[in-house]
Amino acid sequence: MAKRNSLPGLYWDKETGKGSIDKRIDGLGRVRHRFTASTWQEAEVEYHQAIAVAKTEAAAPKLRTFREAATKYLNEETKTSLSRDAGCLANLEPWLGGLRLDQIHQGSIQPYIDHRREQGAKSATVIRELSVVRRILTLTSRVWRDLDNQPWLPVAPLLRMPDWKDAANPYPLSFDEQKRFFRELPAHLSEMALFAVHTGTREHIVAELRWEWEIKVPELNTSIFLVPGEFTKNQTTCLLVLNSVAKNVVDSRRGKSDTHVFGFRGKPVTRMHNTAWKNAWKRAGLPIGDSVLSGPHNLRHTFARRLRLAGVPLETRKALMHHIDGDITVHYSPAEVGELLAAVEKLTKVEGVTMLRLAS
Template sequence: MYGVRPLRTFRQAAAKYLNETEKRSLNRDANCLRILDRYIGDMAIEEIHMGTLQKYLKARKDEGIKSGTASRELAVVRRISTLAARVWRDENNKLWIDTAPLLALLKWEDAAEPYPLSWKEQRRFFKLLPDYLHKMALFKVNTGLRAQGVCWLRWDWEFEIPELNTSIFITPGKPVQYADGLWPGEKNKEDQVVVLNRVAKSVIDGQRGLHPDYVFPHRGKRIFQMNNSGWQTAWEKAGLPIDGSYTKAPHNLKHTFGRRLRAAGVAFETRKVLLHHKSGGITTHYSPAKLEELINAVEKIVEKESGKNPAFTLIRRNVVNG
C-alpha cells in the first residue's frame, strides 16, 4: 500500500522469466531452473549473490558436474537478476530488486579436452557402434557437421549441383518449425553448407528411401541425440579414454575432421568454411567453382587410409601422480 516492495522468491522470478521469455534455448534454461530450484527456489531474489550460492555450487561440484554446466546455470540466474533489477516493475512502479548481483565466472579447471581419433581408433570404435550410429558417425567425421545437424539432417535440405554431378546440404541458420519439432538453427545463426566427399556421399545414397523427411532415422523416427548409451558403450569397449580428462562426446569427430584437414594441407580459410565457423558471409551463395574447391579439400581426408595423405600425430597427455 505504501510502496513497500513485497518479498518475492527466486521461484516466482523463474516462473515469470519462463512465461514471458521467447528464445530458442528456453527449454535448456528451464532445465537449468529445475536444478536451481532445489537449492535457491525458496530464497528471496534480493538475497541471491555469490555468498548465498556457495551451497549450490559445492553441491554441483560434489555431484561431478563440470564448471561449464554450472556456468550455464549461473548465466540463467544472472539474466533473471538483471531483468528483476532493470525491467520488471510491480503495480507501484517499483523494480523487483534494487541491484543485480555480480556473479563471478567459475574457475574449476575441469573442462574435458577433445580427443581426435586416429585412423586405427576410428575403425575400432566405429565397428562397435550400432549400425545407425555407425552411419551417422561416418558421415560426421567426413563432413564436420555438428551432432545436432546430423540428427536433424533432412532431405529437403539437399540441393543438387548438376555442374559437379553431386549434391550438398544446407542446414538453416535460423530456427524452423517442422511438424515434429523446432529445428533450433545453427549455433552461429548462419546457414551452413555441407559438402560431401565420396565416403559421405556413399552414406547418403545408402540412406535414401528409409524416411520421407530425415536422412538418419531410427525405427522410423528422428534420432534426438548421438551421445546415447550405444555411443558410450562402444566408446568404452573400444578402449578410448573414460577418466574424464577427455570428452567422449560425438564432438570429437568434428575435431578429428579438422585435424585431418590440417594434416592434409588444406588452407586455413577453407578449413574455416568446412568447420562451419562464423564467417559473416552468406555460405549458400558459393559458386560451383568454390564448391568444387571445398569438395576437393574433403576428398583429401578420404585418401589417408590408402597412405596418400600425410599422417597427423596426436600427442596424448600423460599425468604421473606422486
C-alpha cells in the same frame, strides 16, 4: 501511563517506553509498527519514519521471483536445446526458485556452485547451468517490462563462472581407431558417426538433420544442407558441405524417413551419446575416464585435425567448422561451395597419416 498525542494511530506508554503504530492510509492500507522510545519526540520520529518506509515500499516495483522468471523463459523461448535448459533450471529451483530477482547474485548462487562441486559436477556443466541464469537475468533487466514499462530487474548482476581446471582433453581418432570404434557401433549410430567425422557436424545437428534443409547444387552435381540458425550454436545458418563419403551416407538414407535424414526404427534419433555409444567406445579399446573426451564431439575434433593434416588453409577450416567471425561470410556462391567441397574431399585421401599425441 499510556498516552496518545495528536498523531492518529500513534500509541506510546511513558512508563514502559513501549509504543506502537496502527494506522490506515488511503491508497496504502494498514501500517503497523512496534517500537521503544524514551520521549514523545522519539515516538513521533518513529511514527513518521514508519509511514515514510511504508509509502516507499508501496511505491517500489514489486519484484518477481526467479521461479516466475524461469517459467516465463521456458514458456516463451524457442531454442532447440530448451529441454536441456529446463533440466538446468530444475537443478537450480530448490536453491534459487523462491528468491526475488534482486536477491540473485554471486553470493546467493555460490552455495549452489559449492554444492555441485561436492557432487562431482564438472565446471563446464555448472557454467552451462549458470549461463541459463545469466540469460534469464539479462532478459529481466533489458527486455521484459511490467505494465508501467518498468524492467523486471533494474540491473542484472555479474556472475563469476567457475573454472576448476577439470576440462576433459579432446581425443581425435586415428583411422585405425575410427575403424575399430565404428565397427562396434550399431548400424544407425555408425552411419551418423561416419557423416559427422566427414562434415564436422555437431551431435544435435546430425540428429536433427532434415531433408527439407537439403539444397541441390547442379553446377557441382551435388547437394548441400543449410541448417537454420535456430538449430545452431551461434544462431546463424550453418552450411554443411558433403564430400564423397558423407554424400554416400546421405544417399543411403533416402526413402527411409520423410522428415529426418537419420533415424532408428522409423523415428528420429535424439542423441548419439547413449549407452550403445559408450559401450562401443570401451569395446574398441579407446581411453576412458574424466580426463578424456569420449563422446560424439570427438568426431568434430577429428574432422578439424584431419583438415589441418590435409593442408586446408585456416580460413577454409574456420568456414567448414562454422566458426563465424567478422571475416567469415555465411553466404556462398557455387564457386565458393566448390572450394569448400574440394577441401573436405581431401579427407578421403589422408588415411595413413600417423596421429601424434602429446602426453598430458
